[in-house]
Amino acid sequence: MTYCVGIQLNRGIVFMSDTRTNSGVDNISTFRKMFTFETPGERSITIMTSGNLATTQAVISLLQERSKRPSDRSPDILHAESMFQVARLIGATLREVIAGHDEAGQRADGAFFATLIVGGQIKGGEPRLYLIYPEGNFIEAGEDTPFFQVGETKYGRPILIRAYDPDMSFEAAIKLLLVSFDSTIKANLSVALPLDWHVYETGSHRNGRIGRVEQGDPYFEVISNGWGGALRDAFAALPDFEMPGRAEPAD
Template identity: 70%
Template sequence: MTYCVGLMLKHGMVFMSDTRTNAGVDNISTFRKMFSWDVPGDRSITIMTAGNLATTQAVISLLEERVKAAQDRNPSILQAESMFQVAVLVGDTLKEVIADHAEAGQKADSGFNATILVGGQIKGGDHRLFMIYPEGNFIEASADTPFFQIGETKYGRPILVRAFDAEMSFDDAVKLLLVSFDSTIKANLGVDLPLDVRVYKADSLSCDHEFRIEANDPYYAAISDGWGGALREAFGRLPDFDLTKFSD
């Protein structure tokens, strides 16, 4: 399983992904799910992947190969003129890989499926975030939908819905994502640390903050313990339920 989140802030973007891949409780591995391409002064692109590992690795490998062998008639993501065009290229590559992996009549709900988040900025355009489906089509984040999740989304979503603010600082955004990931990790063994984090400031056209949070990170431990304690305290402050009101 996987959990990846991209937050769209007014002043930039924050990406976070776990690194656990499992095919049963006795076959657990660590694989990177966040990838980036930076051309300082021109563009910064971040991709996060969820789904079949063979599919997602093939997509990233093809994108890398096409960066090295790009031509005007077959541009790569480093030649695309907008983030929309980057999303189109990534979507086409994903659809191509799924078709190549499959037998005739391959469908997107098969074992070869994958979902991808693509975010970043190209000089002359705004910072943008897209979620790409196995069919190759995609949707874009907006003021109404300011973040995307892929993988195991349900456990970490409530805190994002309640606490996200497009004006929040990068520091608070990372803290919010850590709470979301902690809730997911506590509920699902298929998601775990280390966590990869990437912070992009709008119009910087480069990334100054990219790091990994390891399993023994003291700040993550403080967030996990503090959030659990805060929930118990908040629960204790809620009005008591009175069963006598429902007595015969």
């Protein structure tokens, strides 16, 4: 499994992804699932991947190769005119890779599927955040749905829904994502540290700060331990249920 989140704020977009890949529980590895592309001063694009690792690596390699050998007829993601066109290119590449496996007769009911989160900004346009499906089509984040999750999304969703605020600082957003990742990691063995993050600042048109939270990271420990205590305190602060008088059992 995997867990990646892209979250749109008024001041930019924050991305975070885990690095665990597994095939069964006895074959686990660490692979980067976040990839950035930039033309400093002109565009910054971040892609996060979930799903079949061979598929996502092929997609990223194709996108990288093509961006080094652009042709006017088929612009690559470093030359596409808008984030919408970038998402279309990435979606088409994803569909192409999956279809290639299928043609080889390797049908395994979705085994080669992958889902991507793509976000960034190109000069002249607004920052955009997309979720790209295995079929190559995609949806865009907006005011009502300002973040996208892929992979093991459920454990970490309630806190995102409750604590998200479009005005929050980048520092608070990374804290929020770490709490969401911590809840997921505690519940699912197939999501694990290290965590990669990237903070894109609106209007900068270049990659922002990029970092990795490693196993044993002191701030992550503070959040992980502190969140348990904070949750228990929050829980204790709510009024207890008042047991009604003994009722007859329903039949």
